[in-house]
Amino acid sequence: MTSVASSERNSLPKIRILAENVVNQIAAGEVVERAASVLKELVENSLDAGATRVQIVLKGSGRSLIQVVDDGCGMSRDDLLLAFERHATSKLARAEDLQTVKTLGFRGEALPSIASVSFIEVRSAATGAASGTLLRLEAGRIAHDEPIASNAGTSMAVHSLFFNTPARARFLKSAATELAHLIRIFKQYALAYPEIAWTLTHDDALEYNLPPADLSTRLNDLFGAGFSDKTASLQFEAGGVVVSGVVGLPELNKKSRGNQYLFLNCRPVQSALLHSAVRSALRELLEEGEWPFYAVFLEIAPSELDVNVHPAKLEVKFADEQRVHGALYRAIRSVLTERFVQDSRLAVLPSDAAERSSENPSVAVPQRSDLFSRQTVASSGDMSPLTSGARAPDALSSEQGLLRPAIFQVHGKHLIAQIQSGIAIVDQHAAHERVLFEKAIRSFDERSFHAQQLLFPMLLELDPEMDALFVEVRDDLAKLGFQIRDFGQRTYSVEAVPAGLRRVSESGMIRAMLEEYREFRRARFEPLEALAAGFACHAAIRAGDLLTADEMTALMNELFATRFPLTCPHGRPTVIHVTLSELDRRFKRTE
Amino acid sequence: MKFQASQSSLFSAFQTLATIIPTKSPMPVLMHFLVQLTGKKLVVTATDLEISMETQLEVSGEEDGKALFPARKYLELLRELPDVPIHVEAADNGRITLTAEGKNYNLASENVQNYPKVPSLEKVEPLRLSQSQLRRMISKCSFAVSRDELRPQLTGVYAKVSAQELRFVTTDGHRLVKIGYQHNGYKGAALESIVPAKAMQNAARLCEREGDIEMFFTDKQIAFRVGPTTMITKLIEGRYPNYEAVIPSDNKNKLTLDLDQFQAAVRRAAIVSNEISRQIRLKISADNVEILVEDIEQGNEGRESVSCSYAGEPMDIGYNAAYVLDVLKQIDTGEVVLDLGTPTSAGIVKPTEQEEKEDLLMLIMPVRLN
Ligand SMILES: Nc1ncnc2c1ncn2[C@@H]1O[C@H](COP(=O)(O)OP(=O)(O)O)[C@@H](O)[C@H]1O
Numbered sequence: 001m002t003s004v005a006s007s008e009r010n011s012l013p014k015i016r017i018l019a020e021n022v023v024n025q026i027a028a029g030e031v032v033e034r035a036a037s038v039l040k041e042l043v044e045n046s047l048d049a050g051a052t053r054v055q056i057v058l059k060g061s062g063r064s065l066i067q068v069v070d071d072g073c074g075m076s077r078d079d080l081l082l083a084f085e086r087h088a089t090s091k092l093a094r095a096e097d098l099q100t101v102k103t104l105g106f107r108g109e110a111l112p113s114i115a116s117v118s119f120i121e122v123r124s125a126a127t128g129a130a131s132g133t134l135l136r137l138e139a140g141r142i143a144h145d146e147p148i149a150s151n152a153g154t155s156m157a158v159h160s161l162f163f164n165t166p167a168r169a170r171f172l173k174s175a176a177t178e179l180a181h182l183i184r185i186f187k188q189y190a191l192a193y194p195e196i197a198w199t200l201t202h203d204d205a206l207e208y209n210l211p212p213a214d215l216s217t218r219l220n221d222l223f224g225a226g227f228s229d230k231t232a233s234l235q236f237e238a239g240g241v242v243v244s245g246v247v248g249l250p251e252l253n254k255k256s257r258g259n260q261y262l263f264l265n266c267r268p269v270q271s272a273l274l275h276s277a278v279r280s281a282l283r284e285l286l287e288e289g290e291w292p293f294y295a296v297f298l299e300i301a302p303s304e305l306d307v308n309v310h311p312a313k314l315e316v317k318f319a320d321e322q323r324v325h326g327a328l329y330r331a332i333r334s335v336l337t338e339r340f341v342q343d344s345r346l347a348v349l350p351s352d353a354a355e356r357s358s359e360n361p362s363v364a365v366p367q368r369s370d371l372f373s374r375q376t377v378a379s380s381g382d383m384s385p386l387t388s389g390a391r392a393p394d395a396l397s398s399e400q401g402l403l404r405p406a407i408f409q410v411h412g413k414h415l416i417a418q419i420q421s422g423i424a425i426v427d428q429h430a431a432h433e434r435v436l437f438e439k440a441i442r443s444f445d446e447r448s449f450h451a452q453q454l455l456f457p458m459l460l461e462l463d464p465e466m467d468a469l470f471v472e473v474r475d476d477l478a479k480l481g482f483q484i485r486d487f488g489q490r491t492y493s494v495e496a497v498p499a500g501l502r503r504v505s506e507s508g509m510i511r512a513m514l515e516e517y518r519e520f521r522r523a524r525f526e527p528l529e530a531l532a533a534g535f536a537c538h539a540a541i542r543a544g545d546l547l548t549a550d551e552m553t554a555l556m557n558e559l560f561a562t563r564f565p566l567t568c569p570h571g572r573p574t575v576i577h578v579t580l581s582e583l584d585r586r587f588k589r590t591e
Numbered sequence: 592m593k594f595q596a597s598q599s600s601l602f603s604a605f606q607t608l609a610t611i612i613p614t615k616s617p618m619p620v621l622m623h624f625l626v627q628l629t630g631k632k633l634v635v636t637a638t639d640l641e642i643s644m645e646t647q648l649e650v651s652g653e654e655d656g657k658a659l660f661p662a663r664k665y666l667e668l669l670r671e672l673p674d675v676p677i678h679v680e681a682a683d684n685g686r687i688t689l690t691a692e693g694k695n696y697n698l699a700s701e702n703v704q705n706y707p708k709v710p711s712l713e714k715v716e717p718l719r720l721s722q723s724q725l726r727r728m729i730s731k732c733s734f735a736v737s738r739d740e741l742r743p744q745l746t747g748v749y750a751k752v753s754a755q756e757l758r759f760v761t762t763d764g765h766r767l768v769k770i771g772y773q774h775n776g777y778k779g780a781a782l783e784s785i786v787p788a789k790a791m792q793n794a795a796r797l798c799e800r801e802g803d804i805e806m807f808f809t810d811k812q813i814a815f816r817v818g819p820t821t822m823i824t825k826l827i828e829g830r831y832p833n834y835e836a837v838i839p840s841d842n843k844n845k846l847t848l849d850l851d852q853f854q855a856a857v858r859r860a861a862i863v864s865n866e867i868s869r870q871i872r873l874k875i876s877a878d879n880v881e882i883l884v885e886d887i888e889q890g891n892e893g894r895e896s897v898s899c900s901y902a903g904e905p906m907d908i909g910y911n912a913a914y915v916l917d918v919l920k921q922i923d924t925g926e927v928v929l930d931l932g933t934p935t936s937a938g939i940v941k942p943t944e945q946e947e948k949e950d951l952l953m954l955i956m957p958v959r960l961n
Binding site for chain 1: 739740741742762764765766767832837865866867868869870887888909911935936937954956957958959960961
């Protein structure tokens, strides 16, 4: 060890210079893949410098010039010289440690790497300084160094990228492709920083001129007037994850990728995990092979991240992937819904049959006694209450079929409805779970469940584990309408249950709810959400419950009045949406 | 087995048993009629293992035997045939042939050996009752039967027979019906049992004519017999809850209302009530009941007043409108009486006057107002 170290020390000066060039060029290959990577590094530096205006000048798709001009804090001559030394970064020194680094760049290898494969001309003046510095570098070597008069800020111009690495140069794709990459980088940062004024010039033509704005204006400025109207904006926070931004409505779906923008703490990132969260949240809106538009911003405490995975800093890893995935998923589901419903793509249409014949109910509800049709059904007459239990009273049914939507129950578990764009298939249990879940959540504040008093209080004896859960949720159960008396020794008497629950086994309810509650807690639901989910799961109608036409209508209406109708609390879909075009395609009617 | 009978006599006999046949069953034989011929006597049986029903009819028998008839197909075919003599034949290979005036249908069937053993009628002292009375009692109490399969006792009709009275009780824990009838005498043993709701429903179907029905009570089964038809049902095991203990004896607030007016008002309120809770609120004072309804979620509300006569403390009480309508539907008098205790305790609902020999009492539990 010692001998190796000392022999290195002897030959250090010479070796160092050689090694540095090599190292820089190797690093360049990693960091500086193409012109767009250079732009990205330069723009990040400007943003880190606190710029409020960033001007980008490109020539020859970045091959001849990539220039970024900012009005940020600038650099003194000393800083400037240091900036082109490998691993010279002012950012780590400022930050407490790698874990909490919040600025965009921090590895301090970008500028030396870029410099090693290009000619650079920098002009920079630190805020408050009397003069600035002009520096020219050729393949990383300082070729020119002079003081100049300059306003605060920095102009970094990278000429003739890859002039000395023909292999890399050949690797570049067509000019159009390279330009597309450059523009994409530009759009990413323009989206992430709408409060900053941006311009982009290519081959002397001003392509973009974006004044400071909010996100929706920025969207319109970047993608065309009216664009933001076709998006739904996100606003969500759960478990330390803040989600904002927008997702596009289906009309913005494209057959090719490229319109997906994902930012983590304002830095553009790629994450298969997060993309899949978006996709699954949007699943009913995406046809096969379609890509949605989104610009999603996540904010997460830096300690929860590992951004140091790749020098290009694009791939991120999360300490708790599930939570981030869940937050993003829920953020989209919750907001999407409102737009989705407004969109009325799922509005149930009245049945065509109802128009044709009003005396014939259009809904074929299979009856228990349907087997021997005519006679049997007729003779069941007034005895039906024996099987119908606590159903809605007759007064509430609209047998005329006047405004009745076309909804059919099949296999005692799915509802099929005709909607504007095709058909919706609803899982009755999941749908009812969603309805009850949201109602329960509201009930914790508003007590929307009333307590139905019971004639025969039900005894509840719990084992220690269940009892511990029970004690946790007891007060909240009361808000759902349960009235429970403590008899001591883990024995309770249930004296009232939530009013109006049809087809529920009241006696087994609390125990089943507690079990569900435990599961949802394990799945990291907040306590109230877990309780509401447990309640909904157990109180909801089940597969096999035959619904009357009115019940089906009510369920559909209630479902689409929820904030979040597309999934049950477990995250399973409530609705499968089959579009007319999909049907046509499957029936081979597409040309 | 071979016999001949008219379409109408066959159809009406088999039709009686149709409701017992399960629509789906893991045991396909249960979806068949068991048909046995001895001389002129054709005995037809159906069972779902809980309830079994048997009827007899006279046919011109040609060859004794025993076979299974696929219930659905056979019955539907019968129905569509004209009322002419029909020749029925069950071959040894299990195939059933129907022949009538040049029409010939041949049905596949199951092996009769696989049919389960059906319980037979135990000859005990019967209770004799008019069909209309039994039907009436069943129809009055059926609505309150529970569907909670975890409390199987409540899914049945409690039936108690004694030397003087036949009593039915049903409850789902939210409301309760007790209906008693002073019969004309019963010499059998006094018994209490819980009869499955489906059996009671079928018993009511048997009571469609003038004349009496006989009921045979034992501690394992109850049988109903009308003419040639007998239905035997297993009982639900376990103890029925102590319903007498929950019938309040000191409900001092007595409210009397015009049935039609009250019913109409509740029906209107129910339309506006919350679709899940169906909650309405009664504000009762000396001479009128104010019915209030509010559905916060939908933003609907309503109120109306019904005049009443009331002796008691002013009261503010919540109910599930569907439950109120259910009990009101059972009242046959022009006015209805509600004996109320407190806004959280059971209220008694009764007609102003009982039918002769009958005693009808219903309980309804309120919904706690927030
Ligand atoms: N546009 C700029 N304005 C102000 N300072 C800059 C600018 N560009 C680079 N710097 C300084 O040069 C340093 C080195 O930059 P760079 O090599 O890109 O590494 P990193 O950004 O990862 O720190 C930065 O830490 C910063 O202090």
